[in-house]
Amino acid sequence: MDITIEPAENPLKGSVITPGDKSISHRAVLFASIAEGKSVIKGFLRGEDCLSTISCMRSLGIVIEEDADSITVMGKGPYGLKEPAELLNVGNSGTTIRLLSGILAGQPFSSVMAGDDSIARRPMRRVTGPLKMMNATVDGREFANYTPLWMRGGDLQGVHYFSPVASAQVKSAVLLAGLYASGKTTVTEPFKSRDHTERMLRTFGVNVETDEKSASLKGGQKLQAADVFVPGDVSSAAFMIAAGALVQGSHLIVENVGLNPTRTGVIDVLKRMDADMMLLNETMLGGEPTADIEIKYSRLQAVTIEGSDIPRLIDEIPVLALLATQADGKTVIKDAAELKVKETNRIDTVVNQLNELGADCEATDDGMIINGPSKLKGGNAESYHDHRIGMTMALAGLISETPVKVKDTDAVAVSYPGFFEELERLRKQHV
C-alpha cells in the first residue's frame, strides 16, 4: 500500500506507547520453546518478524497460544522439537533465521529455512561458518552463505569464536548452539553488541559469563520456563522521538522505552545533537532498564557517529540520517559497512531516497556524509520493502514543502504495526 504524508502544519503533541521490543520478543519465544514447561510472555511485539518466529516454532512442534495481552509457550526442553515436515519460513526476519540456526544446529534432525527476497540476499556464512566449526552439518547456496539453508545438527563441540563483526545475531546463534555442545563456548566481538540473549538466558536459568567483549556458557545447561515482560523497542521509539525533534513546536512523551545500554546509542547521539530530551520514570522491566522520554522540537547540531557507537544504534541510522538533514553542519557516519547487509543496503537506500527528496547526502564505503540543514522538497519515496526506510520516508513527509508519497508501506508492520495511525493521532492533538 502507498501512503501520502502531508507536511505537518501544526506541532505534534501528546503521548505514544512504544510497541514491544523486536529483539526481546524473538528471544522470548525461542528460549521458551526449548525451556522445560510453560512460559508466559507479556508485551510481545505482534510484528511480522516475531510472528515468523512463532510460526517456525509451531512447525517444530511447539504449542504457542496467543491472546489479547500475552503469548503462552509450552516449552518441551532442549530436545523436544520435532523434525519439521515443511520448510521453515522466516519471512523478512534475519533474527529468526540466524538465532534459529543456533538451535537447529543442536537438533539431530534435518530442517530447511528460507524467507523472502531480502532474506535471500543477506549473508548467512557469518552464522553457518561458526556452526560448522562446532560440527553442525549446514548447507545453502554459495557454500552455506545464502538461503535456503539446510541443516542437520547434533554432536556439537564448544568453540571460542572470534567474530569479525559486532553482531548479536551471530553471538546469539553461537551461544545457543553452545547450549547443545560439549565443553564451553565463548564468543568474542570487536565491539559489544546488544546483550538481550545473555540477559534472557539468565532469566531462563542459564549461567552465562560476560565481560567487555565476550560471552561464554557451558554446554548441557537446561532452560527452565520463565515469565517474560518485553519492554518497548527503542528502535521503534526512535521514530516518534525523531518526529518530535523534527516538527517545529512539537512536544511528545514517548512511553515505555527499553534503555538497555547496548541499544541506547541513538539517545546518546540525540543528546550530542542538542535535542531537547529528558528521561522520565526510569525503572526496570523484565530485567531491562526502561523510561519514558520527553522530546521537544529544537535546533539540532551535526555530529560524527563511529566506532563503538555503531552496534549500539545500527538500526537507527536511517532515522538519524533524516535528523542530520535538518542539523547545522556536516554529519559523518562511518564504520557502518554492516548497513549494506540489512533488510536493504541501507547506505544506498537512505542516501538515494533522502537526496531524491532534496537533501545533501553522500554515500561512503562504510557510511555516509550529510550536509545540513536542507529544506526537503517532497515527492515520491520508496520503502524498498524495508520497514525502517518506509518509516524514515514517512517522517520526511512531515517536514517537506510538499507531501511525500511512500510506496509499499506494508513492510512497516515488520516492527511497528500501527505506526501510521499513531503518527496521524499525534498530528491531530496539536491543540
Ligand code: S3P
Ligand atoms: C538484532 C541484531 C542486529 C539488528 C537486528 C536485530 C537482534 O543485527 O540489526 O535488527 O535481535 O539480535 P546484527 O546482530 O546482525 O547486527
